[in-house]
Amino acid sequence: MQCGKCQHQAVISLQHGNLCKNHFIDYFEEKVFKTINKYQLIGRDEKLCVAVSGGKDSLTVLYLTKKYLEKNNIPIGNLIALAIDEGIEDYREHTLVDLNKFCTEHRVPLTIVSFEQELGKTLDQAYPIINKDAQKKPCNVCGVWRRYLLNKHAKKLGADKVITGHNLDDEAQAIIMNIFKANTTLAARLGPISGVQEHDLFIQRVKPLYFCAEKEVRLYALLKNFQIQFTECPYSKEGYRHHIQEMLNDFEHKYKGTKQGIVNSFLAMLPLLQNQEKKAPQTIQQCSRCQEASNKDVCNACAMKETIQNA
Amino acid sequence: MYIEIFNERERTTTKVEFTGTKVRDLLSQLKLNPEAFLVVRNSEVITEEEILQENDRIELLSVISGG
Numbered sequence: 001m002q003c004g005k006c007q008h009q010a011v012i013s014l015q016h017g018n019l020c021k022n023h024f025i026d027y028f029e030e031k032v033f034k035t036i037n038k039y040q041l042i043g044r045d046e047k048l049c050v051a052v053s054g055g056k057d058s059l060t061v062l063y064l065t066k067k068y069l070e071k072n073n074i075p076i077g078n079l080i081a082l083a084i085d086e087g088i089e090d091y092r093e094h095t096l097v098d099l100n101k102f103c104t105e106h107r108v109p110l111t112i113v114s115f116e117q118e119l120g121k122t123l124d125q126a127y128p129i130i131n132k133d134a135q136k137k138p139c140n141v142c143g144v145w146r147r148y149l150l151n152k153h154a155k156k157l158g159a160d161k162v163i164t165g166h167n168l169d170d171e172a173q174a175i176i177m178n179i180f181k182a183n184t185t186l187a188a189r190l191g192p193i194s195g196v197q198e199h200d201l202f203i204q205r206v207k208p209l210y211f212c213a214e215k216e217v218r219l220y221a222l223l224k225n226f227q228i229q230f231t232e233c234p235y236s237k238e239g240y241r242h243h244i245q246e247m248l249n250d251f252e253h254k255y256k257g258t259k260q261g262i263v264n265s266f267l268a269m270l271p272l273l274q275n276q277e278k279k280a281p282q283t284i285q286q287c288s289r290c291q292e293a294s295n296k297d298v299c300n301a302c303a304m305k306e307t308i309q310n311a
Numbered sequence: 312m313y314i315e316i317f318n319e320r321e322r323t324t325t326k327v328e329f330t331g332t333k334v335r336d337l338l339s340q341l342k343l344n345p346e347a348f349l350v351v352r353n354s355e356v357i358t359e360e361e362i363l364q365e366n367d368r369i370e371l372l373s374v375i376s377g378g
Contacts, residue, residue: 230372
Protein backbone atom coordinates (compact mmCIF):
# COMPACT_ATOMS: atom_id res chain seq x y z
CA MET A 1 0.00 0.00 0.00
CA GLN A 2 1.32 3.41 -1.00
CA CYS A 3 1.89 6.54 1.15
CA GLY A 4 -0.80 9.18 0.62
CA LYS A 5 1.90 11.88 0.18
CA CYS A 6 4.54 10.14 -2.00
CA GLN A 7 5.32 6.97 -3.94
CA HIS A 8 6.89 5.05 -1.05
CA GLN A 9 5.36 2.10 0.72
CA ALA A 10 3.11 2.97 3.68
CA VAL A 11 4.09 1.82 7.18
CA ILE A 12 0.84 2.85 8.86
CA SER A 13 -2.80 3.45 8.02
CA LEU A 14 -4.21 6.41 9.92
CA GLN A 15 -7.74 7.79 9.89
CA HIS A 16 -6.66 10.58 7.54
CA GLY A 17 -4.58 8.37 5.22
CA ASN A 18 -1.54 6.15 4.80
CA LEU A 19 2.00 7.31 5.56
CA CYS A 20 5.46 6.04 4.62
CA LYS A 21 8.38 5.98 7.07
CA ASN A 22 9.59 9.55 6.47
CA HIS A 23 6.14 11.13 6.32
CA PHE A 24 5.10 9.26 9.47
CA ILE A 25 8.19 10.48 11.37
CA ASP A 26 7.46 14.08 10.30
CA TYR A 27 3.78 13.74 11.23
CA PHE A 28 4.61 12.24 14.63
CA GLU A 29 7.26 14.81 15.57
CA GLU A 30 5.07 17.69 14.43
CA LYS A 31 2.20 16.38 16.57
CA VAL A 32 4.44 16.22 19.67
CA PHE A 33 5.91 19.70 19.08
CA LYS A 34 2.43 21.15 18.50
CA THR A 35 1.26 19.65 21.82
CA ILE A 36 4.25 21.18 23.63
CA ASN A 37 3.52 24.60 22.10
CA LYS A 38 -0.27 24.54 22.43
CA TYR A 39 -0.22 23.63 26.13
CA GLN A 40 3.06 25.47 26.89
CA LEU A 41 4.55 22.31 28.36
CA ILE A 42 8.15 23.55 28.22
CA GLY A 43 9.44 26.95 29.31
CA ARG A 44 12.66 28.49 28.02
CA ASP A 45 14.46 28.73 31.38
CA GLU A 46 13.05 25.67 33.06
CA LYS A 47 15.01 22.70 34.35
CA LEU A 48 13.34 19.66 32.82
CA CYS A 49 13.37 16.21 34.37
CA VAL A 50 12.21 13.41 32.06
CA ALA A 51 10.78 10.41 33.93
CA VAL A 52 12.29 7.41 32.18
CA SER A 53 12.08 3.63 32.34
CA GLY A 54 13.90 2.54 29.18
CA GLY A 55 10.66 1.61 27.43
CA LYS A 56 9.44 3.00 24.10
CA ASP A 57 7.38 5.86 25.59
CA SER A 58 10.04 7.29 27.85
CA LEU A 59 12.89 6.98 25.32
CA THR A 60 10.70 8.64 22.67
CA VAL A 61 9.71 11.51 24.94
CA LEU A 62 13.32 12.00 26.08
CA TYR A 63 14.59 12.04 22.50
CA LEU A 64 11.89 14.44 21.30
CA THR A 65 12.24 16.77 24.30
CA LYS A 66 15.93 17.09 23.46
CA LYS A 67 15.11 17.63 19.79
CA TYR A 68 12.53 20.30 20.71
CA LEU A 69 15.08 22.14 22.87
CA GLU A 70 17.68 22.03 20.08
CA LYS A 71 15.15 23.16 17.47
CA ASN A 72 14.17 26.15 19.61
CA ASN A 73 17.71 27.04 20.68
CA ILE A 74 16.98 26.26 24.32
CA PRO A 75 20.10 25.10 26.24
CA ILE A 76 20.03 21.31 26.66
CA GLY A 77 22.11 21.58 29.84
CA ASN A 78 18.82 21.90 31.74
CA LEU A 79 17.65 18.46 30.65
CA ILE A 80 18.01 15.51 33.03
CA ALA A 81 16.52 12.01 33.26
CA LEU A 82 15.25 10.23 36.35
CA ALA A 83 14.41 6.51 36.58
CA ILE A 84 12.77 4.60 39.39
CA ASP A 85 13.92 1.00 39.88
CA GLU A 86 10.99 -0.73 41.56
CA GLY A 87 12.87 -3.99 42.00
CA ILE A 88 10.77 -6.27 39.79
CA GLU A 89 12.84 -9.34 38.97
CA ASP A 90 13.45 -10.21 35.32
CA TYR A 91 11.86 -6.94 34.17
CA ARG A 92 13.26 -3.61 35.24
CA GLU A 93 16.93 -4.66 35.11
CA HIS A 94 16.54 -5.23 31.36
CA THR A 95 14.96 -1.85 30.58
CA LEU A 96 17.57 -0.06 32.72
CA VAL A 97 20.36 -1.51 30.54
CA ASP A 98 18.71 0.03 27.42
CA LEU A 99 18.13 3.26 29.29
CA ASN A 100 21.74 3.65 30.41
CA LYS A 101 22.97 3.14 26.84
CA PHE A 102 20.44 5.62 25.46
CA CYS A 103 21.25 8.37 27.97
CA THR A 104 24.99 7.92 27.40
CA GLU A 105 24.55 8.07 23.62
CA HIS A 106 22.35 11.18 23.82
CA ARG A 107 24.39 12.80 26.60
CA VAL A 108 21.57 13.24 29.08
CA PRO A 109 22.55 12.85 32.76
CA LEU A 110 20.62 9.95 34.33
CA THR A 111 19.76 9.41 38.00
CA ILE A 112 18.38 6.04 39.12
CA VAL A 113 16.56 5.77 42.44
CA SER A 114 15.44 2.40 43.78
CA PHE A 115 12.58 1.32 46.01
CA GLU A 116 15.09 -0.79 47.94
CA GLN A 117 17.40 2.14 48.75
CA GLU A 118 14.59 4.53 49.59
CA LEU A 119 11.96 2.37 51.21
CA GLY A 120 13.90 -0.64 52.45
CA LYS A 121 12.29 -3.28 50.18
CA THR A 122 11.90 -4.04 46.50
CA LEU A 123 8.35 -4.13 45.11
CA ASP A 124 8.62 -7.94 44.88
CA GLN A 125 9.40 -8.07 48.62
CA ALA A 126 7.02 -5.32 49.74
CA TYR A 127 3.91 -6.25 47.82
CA PRO A 128 3.05 -9.53 49.62
CA ILE A 129 3.45 -7.81 53.01
CA ILE A 130 1.26 -4.81 52.12
CA ASN A 131 -1.22 -6.94 50.23
CA LYS A 132 -1.72 -9.13 53.28
CA ASP A 133 -2.90 -6.25 55.47
CA ALA A 134 -4.50 -3.85 53.01
CA GLN A 135 -5.62 -5.98 50.05
CA LYS A 136 -3.62 -3.77 47.68
CA LYS A 137 -2.65 -4.95 44.21
CA PRO A 138 1.02 -4.50 43.20
CA CYS A 139 0.07 -1.72 40.76
CA ASN A 140 -1.45 0.39 43.54
CA VAL A 141 1.62 -0.03 45.73
CA CYS A 142 3.96 0.61 42.81
CA GLY A 143 1.99 3.66 41.64
CA VAL A 144 2.08 5.35 45.06
CA TRP A 145 5.81 4.78 45.54
CA ARG A 146 6.78 5.68 41.99
CA ARG A 147 4.91 8.99 42.05
CA TYR A 148 6.31 9.72 45.50
CA LEU A 149 9.95 9.06 44.55
CA LEU A 150 9.61 10.84 41.22
CA ASN A 151 8.29 14.01 42.84
CA LYS A 152 10.75 13.87 45.74
CA HIS A 153 13.84 13.33 43.58
CA ALA A 154 12.84 15.66 40.76
CA LYS A 155 12.55 18.36 43.43
CA LYS A 156 15.91 17.36 44.89
CA LEU A 157 17.47 17.63 41.41
CA GLY A 158 16.08 21.16 41.10
CA ALA A 159 13.54 20.39 38.35
CA ASP A 160 10.76 22.84 37.44
CA LYS A 161 8.83 20.22 35.44
CA VAL A 162 8.64 16.45 35.20
CA ILE A 163 8.08 15.23 31.64
CA THR A 164 6.40 11.84 31.31
CA GLY A 165 5.86 9.48 28.38
CA HIS A 166 2.09 9.09 28.90
CA ASN A 167 0.42 8.53 25.53
CA LEU A 168 -3.12 8.74 24.16
CA ASP A 169 -3.90 5.14 25.16
CA ASP A 170 -2.72 5.72 28.74
CA GLU A 171 -4.89 8.82 29.00
CA ALA A 172 -8.00 7.23 27.45
CA GLN A 173 -7.62 4.29 29.85
CA ALA A 174 -7.22 6.59 32.88
CA ILE A 175 -10.29 8.62 31.85
CA ILE A 176 -12.46 5.50 31.51
CA MET A 177 -11.10 4.01 34.74
CA ASN A 178 -12.03 7.17 36.65
CA ILE A 179 -15.48 7.30 35.04
CA PHE A 180 -16.15 3.64 35.83
CA LYS A 181 -15.05 4.24 39.43
CA ALA A 182 -16.87 7.61 39.66
CA ASN A 183 -13.63 9.28 40.72
CA THR A 184 -14.02 12.86 39.49
CA THR A 185 -11.29 14.11 41.84
CA LEU A 186 -8.68 11.94 40.14
CA ALA A 187 -10.15 12.68 36.70
CA ALA A 188 -9.67 16.43 37.27
CA ARG A 189 -5.91 15.82 37.69
CA LEU A 190 -5.58 14.34 34.18
CA GLY A 191 -4.86 16.28 30.97
CA PRO A 192 -1.62 17.31 29.21
CA ILE A 193 -0.59 19.07 32.43
CA SER A 194 -1.27 16.99 35.54
CA GLY A 195 -2.84 18.38 38.68
CA VAL A 196 -5.41 20.98 39.69
CA GLN A 197 -3.54 22.96 42.33
CA GLU A 198 -0.12 24.50 42.06
CA HIS A 199 1.90 23.92 45.20
CA ASP A 200 5.57 24.27 46.17
CA LEU A 201 5.70 20.62 47.24
CA PHE A 202 4.54 19.34 43.84
CA ILE A 203 6.52 19.42 40.62
CA GLN A 204 4.18 19.89 37.66
CA ARG A 205 4.01 16.82 35.37
CA VAL A 206 3.55 17.32 31.62
CA LYS A 207 2.81 14.88 28.77
CA PRO A 208 4.15 15.74 25.28
CA LEU A 209 2.96 12.37 23.83
CA TYR A 210 -0.61 13.15 24.95
CA PHE A 211 -2.11 12.86 21.46
CA CYS A 212 0.08 9.99 20.21
CA ALA A 213 -1.48 6.52 20.14
CA GLU A 214 0.58 3.75 21.70
CA LYS A 215 0.90 2.05 18.31
CA GLU A 216 2.33 5.27 16.83
CA VAL A 217 4.87 5.54 19.66
CA ARG A 218 6.02 1.94 19.15
CA LEU A 219 6.30 2.55 15.40
CA TYR A 220 8.27 5.78 15.89
CA ALA A 221 10.70 4.08 18.32
CA LEU A 222 11.13 1.20 15.84
CA LEU A 223 11.69 3.44 12.82
CA LYS A 224 14.22 5.52 14.76
CA ASN A 225 16.06 2.31 15.74
CA PHE A 226 15.84 2.91 19.48
CA GLN A 227 17.21 -0.22 21.13
CA ILE A 228 14.28 -1.49 23.13
CA GLN A 229 13.83 -5.10 24.13
CA PHE A 230 10.29 -6.33 24.51
CA THR A 231 9.61 -6.55 28.21
CA GLU A 232 6.39 -6.87 30.10
CA CYS A 233 5.87 -6.16 33.77
CA PRO A 234 4.89 -9.51 35.35
CA TYR A 235 2.20 -7.71 37.35
CA SER A 236 0.64 -5.79 34.46
CA LYS A 237 -2.15 -8.30 33.83
CA GLU A 238 -3.26 -8.13 37.48
CA GLY A 239 -4.37 -4.50 37.27
CA TYR A 240 -7.77 -3.03 36.48
CA ARG A 241 -6.10 -1.01 33.73
CA HIS A 242 -5.31 -4.14 31.73
CA HIS A 243 -9.02 -4.94 31.33
CA ILE A 244 -9.79 -1.38 30.25
CA GLN A 245 -6.87 -1.48 27.80
CA GLU A 246 -8.22 -4.64 26.13
CA MET A 247 -11.72 -3.21 25.99
CA LEU A 248 -10.53 0.04 24.38
CA ASN A 249 -8.38 -1.81 21.84
CA ASP A 250 -11.41 -3.91 20.85
CA PHE A 251 -13.46 -0.73 20.44
CA GLU A 252 -10.71 1.01 18.50
CA HIS A 253 -10.45 -1.93 16.12
CA LYS A 254 -14.20 -1.88 15.46
CA TYR A 255 -14.72 1.91 15.64
CA LYS A 256 -11.64 3.87 14.55
CA GLY A 257 -11.04 7.05 16.53
CA THR A 258 -12.57 5.79 19.80
CA LYS A 259 -9.54 6.64 21.96
CA GLN A 260 -9.10 10.07 20.37
CA GLY A 261 -12.84 10.68 20.86
CA ILE A 262 -12.61 9.82 24.56
CA VAL A 263 -9.66 12.17 25.09
CA ASN A 264 -11.19 15.03 23.05
CA SER A 265 -14.51 14.78 24.91
CA PHE A 266 -12.65 14.68 28.19
CA LEU A 267 -10.62 17.79 27.33
CA ALA A 268 -13.86 19.67 26.63
CA MET A 269 -15.12 18.71 30.11
CA LEU A 270 -11.83 19.12 31.99
CA PRO A 271 -12.23 22.87 32.83
CA LEU A 272 -15.59 22.08 34.45
CA LEU A 273 -14.10 19.24 36.49
CA GLN A 274 -11.16 21.41 37.54
CA ASN A 275 -13.43 24.28 38.58
CA GLN A 276 -15.48 21.92 40.68
CA GLU A 277 -12.33 20.64 42.41
CA LYS A 278 -11.08 24.18 42.99
CA LYS A 279 -14.31 25.01 44.87
CA ALA A 280 -13.50 22.38 47.47
CA PRO A 281 -9.71 21.98 47.23
CA GLN A 282 -7.97 19.19 49.09
CA THR A 283 -5.81 20.52 51.91
CA ILE A 284 -2.17 19.85 51.06
CA GLN A 285 0.12 19.58 54.05
CA GLN A 286 3.53 18.14 54.79
CA CYS A 287 3.70 14.50 55.82
CA SER A 288 4.77 14.38 59.47
CA ARG A 289 7.30 11.61 58.64
CA CYS A 290 8.99 12.64 55.38
CA GLN A 291 7.87 16.29 54.93
CA GLU A 292 6.63 15.52 51.41
CA ALA A 293 3.16 16.57 50.20
CA SER A 294 0.20 14.75 51.71
CA ASN A 295 -3.51 15.24 52.27
CA LYS A 296 -3.28 13.67 55.71
CA ASP A 297 -0.86 13.52 58.64
CA VAL A 298 1.11 10.56 57.19
CA CYS A 299 1.41 10.22 53.39
CA ASN A 300 0.49 6.96 51.65
CA ALA A 301 4.12 6.10 50.85
CA CYS A 302 5.17 6.47 54.51
CA ALA A 303 2.08 4.56 55.68
CA MET A 304 3.05 1.63 53.42
CA LYS A 305 6.67 1.84 54.57
CA GLU A 306 5.51 1.61 58.20
CA THR A 307 3.30 -1.38 57.41
CA ILE A 308 6.39 -3.16 56.07
CA GLN A 309 8.58 -2.14 59.02
CA ASN A 310 5.96 -3.32 61.52
CA ALA A 311 5.35 -6.64 59.76
CA MET B 312 0.08 -21.27 1.91
CA TYR B 313 2.51 -21.40 4.80
CA ILE B 314 3.82 -18.36 6.67
CA GLU B 315 6.55 -18.31 9.33
CA ILE B 316 5.67 -16.13 12.28
CA PHE B 317 7.89 -14.78 15.03
CA ASN B 318 5.81 -13.52 17.95
CA GLU B 319 7.86 -11.05 20.01
CA ARG B 320 5.50 -11.19 22.96
CA GLU B 321 5.55 -15.00 23.19
CA ARG B 322 9.15 -15.23 21.94
CA THR B 323 8.14 -18.11 19.66
CA THR B 324 8.52 -18.91 15.96
CA THR B 325 5.85 -21.03 14.32
CA LYS B 326 4.86 -22.00 10.79
CA VAL B 327 1.13 -21.60 10.18
CA GLU B 328 -1.11 -22.59 7.32
CA PHE B 329 -2.68 -19.33 6.15
CA THR B 330 -5.96 -19.32 4.29
CA GLY B 331 -6.37 -15.58 3.69
CA THR B 332 -4.55 -13.03 1.53
CA LYS B 333 -3.81 -9.88 3.58
CA VAL B 334 -2.07 -9.07 6.86
CA ARG B 335 -5.46 -8.23 8.37
CA ASP B 336 -6.66 -11.77 7.53
CA LEU B 337 -3.60 -13.26 9.23
CA LEU B 338 -4.18 -11.22 12.41
CA SER B 339 -7.82 -12.21 12.35
CA GLN B 340 -6.89 -15.90 11.89
CA LEU B 341 -4.49 -15.64 14.86
CA LYS B 342 -7.19 -13.78 16.86
CA LEU B 343 -4.85 -10.82 17.42
CA ASN B 344 -6.03 -7.24 17.66
CA PRO B 345 -4.24 -5.08 15.03
CA GLU B 346 -4.23 -2.24 17.59
CA ALA B 347 -1.82 -4.23 19.72
CA PHE B 348 0.71 -5.33 17.06
CA LEU B 349 3.04 -4.01 14.39
CA VAL B 350 3.79 -6.38 11.51
CA VAL B 351 7.28 -6.55 10.00
CA ARG B 352 8.35 -8.43 6.83
CA ASN B 353 12.00 -8.43 5.69
CA SER B 354 12.81 -5.63 8.16
CA GLU B 355 10.03 -3.43 6.70
CA VAL B 356 6.91 -2.48 8.63
CA ILE B 357 3.81 -3.35 6.60
CA THR B 358 0.17 -2.31 6.94
CA GLU B 359 -2.88 -4.52 7.39
CA GLU B 360 -3.71 -4.17 3.68
CA GLU B 361 -0.45 -5.75 2.50
CA ILE B 362 -0.78 -9.04 0.60
CA LEU B 363 1.19 -11.97 2.00
CA GLN B 364 3.12 -14.53 -0.09
CA GLU B 365 4.01 -18.18 0.39
CA ASN B 366 6.93 -18.63 2.85
CA ASP B 367 6.89 -15.02 4.02
CA ARG B 368 8.61 -14.58 7.38
CA ILE B 369 6.57 -12.24 9.54
CA GLU B 370 7.49 -10.63 12.86
CA LEU B 371 4.67 -9.62 15.18
CA LEU B 372 5.88 -6.81 17.44
CA SER B 373 3.87 -6.00 20.52
CA VAL B 374 2.71 -2.39 20.78
CA ILE B 375 1.91 -2.74 24.46
CA SER B 376 4.99 -2.85 26.63
CA GLY B 377 2.94 -3.57 29.72
CA GLY B 378 4.67 -1.62 32.45
